[in-house]
Amino acid sequence: MHPTDSELEILNILWANGPNNVRFINEKLNQKREVGYTTTLKIMQLMFEKGLITRDDSNKTHIYKSNIKEGKTKQSLLQNFVQNTFNGSMKALVVEALGEGSSSKEELDEIKRFIKSIQEKEQ
Amino acid sequence: MHPTDSELEILNILWANGPNNVRFINEKLNQKREVGYTTTLKIMQLMFEKGLITRDDSNKTHIYKSNIKEGKTKQSLLQNFVQNTFNGSMKALVVEALGEGSSSKEELDEIKRFIKSIQEKEQ
DNA sequence: TTTTATCTACGAAATCATTCGTATTTAATA
DNA sequence: TATTAAATACGAATGATTTCGTAGATAAAA
Structure with a gap:
């Protein structure tokens, strides 16, 4: 299952910084471009439903964590890109x-x- | 302007085989996966409107031709991919x-x- | 010339990604 | 306790891509 560009942005933040809440991710994203808080929240909720990330919802503020391996994911994305763009x-x-x-x-x-x-x- | 995956598939065929009509492209595509003729036609018409390809419509059967350079395009796609996936x-x-x-x-x-x-x- | 085959044009539906507003819940603060 | 702040849930709109059916035009074949 391949993450979209937005999902990959979020995964990269999680991979680099470890488990975090939506606010943290959103602030990181806003260092690059403007994104609304609920936009980030929604995408992360969808990622959760897809199984890309897990979450600890034992507290009010949920803590999200990547559920897929950075290396494996990037290797797969690369494979896919090479297939499409350079005929493999x-x-x-x-x-x-x-x-x-x-x-x-x-x-x-x-x-x-x-x-x-x-x-x-x-x- | 970045081609989508489907558009890139078509561009790859045009780059490899030179200018051709919709039927030829569609048949090439169908060697990989099933695609309806009008689907291919529609995508190529949209590519034409976007300026990704040009066409000779002096005959009933239009001949389409890539309007962007293979090397430049792939380099740009690669640049983009590296940015998104490997932080540049x-x-x-x-x-x-x-x-x-x-x-x-x-x-x-x-x-x-x-x-x-x-x-x-x-x- | 009539029929058949082939091609283009066009509209519309389905799907997906992205965006955000609003309502609701929960916790912290006054 | 009452108010404020912060978080989640949810629905819906938008835009892009992909898909294909149907209609109409054009050329080829009978």
Whole structure:
């Protein structure tokens, strides 16, 4: 089950900050863009119904928690994106990713260093 | 302007096969999944209105042609995906892409060879 | 020329994501 | 206790995407 963009935004906040209430999430979201409180609440309620998140409702203020794994989720989203956009070829994606414009020079260097570290590890 | 998933499917066919009519696109789509002819037609008409594709309507059967560049489009989609999913870090994406499960061993090797070729070219 | 096949145009329904207003409940404060 | 503040629940509107049926136009075939 794939989260939508809005749901992913919320999941990212939960993954980075751990379980939290709606107000916290909403404030984090509002650091990026304007969102009404009840909008965030509604989306999180729907996410709860979908099973994307769980909640502790033993207190007035409910505490929400991600119910799906960050790594698995992102890997699945990536898989899906590669399928749709690059006909399933991860290489085509990497070619585009390492091509001009996509990343800063610093990040490119960092990526190359990472690749190198894999290669060394495996030999 | 970002194409939707369905629109991207159609664009991919146009990019790979050049200008074509609705029937051709629809048949290609039906090799993957069942889609009605008028569904494909409608989507392409909307794509035309959005300016994603152009058409030659001098004959009864209209010939449609992509109006956006494959490379630019995919780069932009990738940029967007990286922003939403990996907080803008292309490295985080590559880490996930080269991680286990995402690609076959063969493809991984291919990617590594590609990376190597870049590194050699730049030094 | 009449019939048949093919294509476009168009409208409308179904689904989904997002948004927010209002009502209600609960807790904290005066 | 009475008031205020904060939280949840819920319904409904909006807009976008996808789907397809039907009607009408055009060309090809009989």
